[in-house]
Amino acid sequence: MxxxxxxxxxxxxxxxxxxxxxxxxxxxxxxxxxxxxxxxxxxxxxxxNLALVRNISTGLAIAGVVLIARSIKLTTKFHAAAEIPARFIERNVSLRGKVHAITDEGLQVEHLPIYLPGLLRLLSKQNGACTSPLLVHLVGVELTPEGKIWLQKNVAPAQTVWLKLISREDDILHCLVWHSRRSMWRGCLNEEVLQLGLARTAPLTGVLPDSRLHWRLYKRLHRAEVKAKRRGRGLWEEDSLWERASKAVRDNAFVRLMRRIFKWT
The missing domain is CATH 1.20.5 (Single alpha-helices involved in coiled-coils or other helix-helix interfaces)
Structure with a gap:
C-alpha cells in the first residue's frame, strides 16, 4: 500500500x-x-551585390565631382576676359595657360582648364569651339622695347604659364605671371624684367591704393626695381668714365661755340 x-x-x-x-x-x-x-x-x-554597391558609390562620387566642378567653373575654358567670374578676380585666383605670342600689348595666353580624364566632354559646353587667347598684361610693369625682345626670347610659344588674376580692364587681364625656368623653380616675369632693368614700375591698374594687395604688390615690384638700379642693369646702366667725359665735352658751351666758328669758316 x-x-x-x-x-x-x-x-x-x-x-x-x-x-x-x-x-x-x-x-x-x-x-x-x-x-x-x-x-x-x-x-x-x-x-x-557587392559590385553593384561599389558601382553605385562610384557613380555618386563622380556625380558629386561633376556638380562641384561645374559650379565653381574649374573645367570651364575662358575665351575672353569678360567670361571670367568676378569672384575669380576678387580672390586673385590663379589660372593655367599656354602662351601663343608676345605682342606690344602683352602676352596672348590660351586658358587651360583643369583636366578630368573622361569627364572633360561632359563638363565643357564649349567643346569644339574656336580657340581665342586671353590678352594678359604684366601688372605694375611698363616694358621697354628691349624688355619685349627679352620676353620673345625667353617665353617660348606653347610654354605653360600661371596667371594670378589681379584686375580686369575691358579685354585685358592684369596679372602676375609665373613661368617655368630651366630649373624646377618658377619665376615671376613681372619681377624678372624689373630686376634686369628691362622695365619700369607702373601704376597698379584696378587695385585700390589703400588695400593690402596694393601695398604687397608695390613693395614686391619696387624691391625688384631697386635691385636693378643698384646693380646698374638695363635702364639704370651707368656710362663708363670715358663716355661721361666725352658727353661733358660735347655738351660744353665753349666747345659748341668753337664748332660753329670752324663750321662757318
Whole structure:
C-alpha cells in the first residue's frame, strides 16, 4: 500500500522544472538557427551585390565631382576676359595657360582648364569651339622695347604659364605671371624684367591704393626695381668714365661755340 502511494504522489517542483527545461531547449536552438539563417542570407546578398554597391558609390562620387566642378567653373575654358567670374578676380585666383605670342600689348595666353580624364566632354559646353587667347598684361610693369625682345626670347610659344588674376580692364587681364625656368623653380616675369632693368614700375591698374594687395604688390615690384638700379642693369646702366667725359665735352658751351666758328669758316 505504501509503495502504491509513493508511485501515485504528484510531481515535485524540481521534476516540473526539469521537464520544462527539456522542452525549452529545442525552442532556443530553433531561435538561434533562425537568426543565423537571417544573418547568412543578408551576408550572401551583400556578397552577391557587392559590385553593384561599389558601382553605385562610384557613380555618386563622380556625380558629386561633376556638380562641384561645374559650379565653381574649374573645367570651364575662358575665351575672353569678360567670361571670367568676378569672384575669380576678387580672390586673385590663379589660372593655367599656354602662351601663343608676345605682342606690344602683352602676352596672348590660351586658358587651360583643369583636366578630368573622361569627364572633360561632359563638363565643357564649349567643346569644339574656336580657340581665342586671353590678352594678359604684366601688372605694375611698363616694358621697354628691349624688355619685349627679352620676353620673345625667353617665353617660348606653347610654354605653360600661371596667371594670378589681379584686375580686369575691358579685354585685358592684369596679372602676375609665373613661368617655368630651366630649373624646377618658377619665376615671376613681372619681377624678372624689373630686376634686369628691362622695365619700369607702373601704376597698379584696378587695385585700390589703400588695400593690402596694393601695398604687397608695390613693395614686391619696387624691391625688384631697386635691385636693378643698384646693380646698374638695363635702364639704370651707368656710362663708363670715358663716355661721361666725352658727353661733358660735347655738351660744353665753349666747345659748341668753337664748332660753329670752324663750321662757318
Amino acid at each position: 505504501r509503495r502504491e502511494n509513493v508511485n501515485n504522489m504528484p510531481e515535485t517542483s524540481r521534476e516540473r522544472e526539469t521537464d520544462a527545461g527539456g522542452k525549452s531547449a529545442p525552442q532556443t536552438k530553433q531561435g538561434t538557427q533562425s537568426s543565423d539563417n537571417i544573418v547568412s542570407v543578408i551576408s550572401r546578398l551583400a556578397d552577391d
